[in-house]
Amino acid sequence: MIKHEQIETNAGLLIALTMIVISIGGLVEIVPLFFIEDTIEKVEGVRPYTPLELRGRDIYQREGCYLCHSQMIRPFRDEMLRYGHYSLAAESQYDHPFQWGSKRTGPDLGRVGGKYSNEWHVAHLLGPRDVVPGSIMPNYPWLLENDLPYSDIQDRLRALRTAGVPYSANQEEYEANVERFGEEVAGQLDILNAEENLVGQALNGNYDGNRGRITEMDAIVAYLQVLGTMVDFGQYDQGYFVEFR
Ligand code: HEC
Incomplete structure (x- = not known):
C-alpha cells in the first residue's frame, strides 16, 4: 500500500x-x-430574433449589459423558484454569440420577457433608481435620445445567416421557414423585407412610448420583452427535458 x-x-x-x-x-x-442523439431539446416556438429584436440585442452587447446580467437559469430549485424554468440549450441556439454571461451583479434576464411593461423598462433604463430604490444599475439615457440606425440591417441578418441562423435570402429558404415556423414568423425572417419589418414592429409595438421616432430604446425593450418567452412550458411535462441533460 x-x-x-x-x-x-x-x-x-x-x-x-x-x-x-x-x-x-x-x-x-x-x-x-x-451516446445521446441530441443535446438540443426538441421544442416548439424557438425562432431567430426579428430585425428589431436583433438590433436590441446588438445594443445589449454594445452597452455591456452581460457584464452584470446572465441569461442562463440553472436547473437548481432556488433559481427556478426565482426566475422560472431553467434555460434550455434550444433557447440560445440562434444566439451568436450566446449571452449566458458569467457574472450576476443584477438578476438573471433569461426570462425577463413579459415580466414588466414596456413603460417600466423605459423608466428603469433611463433611471433605475426611479423604480427600484437602491439599485446600482447605471442610467442609460442615450437609448431614448439616439435614433436607431438600421440601414445595415440586411447585412446584419446576412452575417448571421452565414453562421447558420435561418434568415431567408431566397424563395426556397422562405418556404422552408414557412414550414418550420409558420407564415407570420417566416415573413419576419426574410432578409429582403428586413427594413420594412423593423419599422413595422417598432411602430406597432411602440416600445419606447413615442410612435413618432424609432429609437435605440425601441430595439432594446423589444429584445428584453422576448427573452425567455418563446417556449410554452405548459406544453411539456418536466420529465421530458431531463432526457437531454
Ligand atoms: C453595474 C451592473 C449592471 C449593468 C451594467 C446593467 N445592470 Fe441591469 N440590473 C443591475 C442590478 C443590480 C439590477 C437589480 C436592481 C434593479 O432592478 O435595478 C438590475 C436589474 C435589471 C432589470 C430588471 C430585472 C428583474 O428581473 O427585475 C433589467 C431588465 C435590467 N437590469 C436590464 C439591463 C440592461 C438592458 C442593461 C444594459 C443596457 C443593464 N441592465 C446593465 C445591474 C446592472
Missing part, C-alpha cells in the same frame, strides 16, 4: 496519478455525449 506521503514526495508519481484522476473525470463528462 502506498502512503500519501510517498506520493506527495515523488513528483513523477504525483503527476502520473493526477493525470489518471483527471482523465477519469474527463471521460465521465465526455463519453455520455457520444
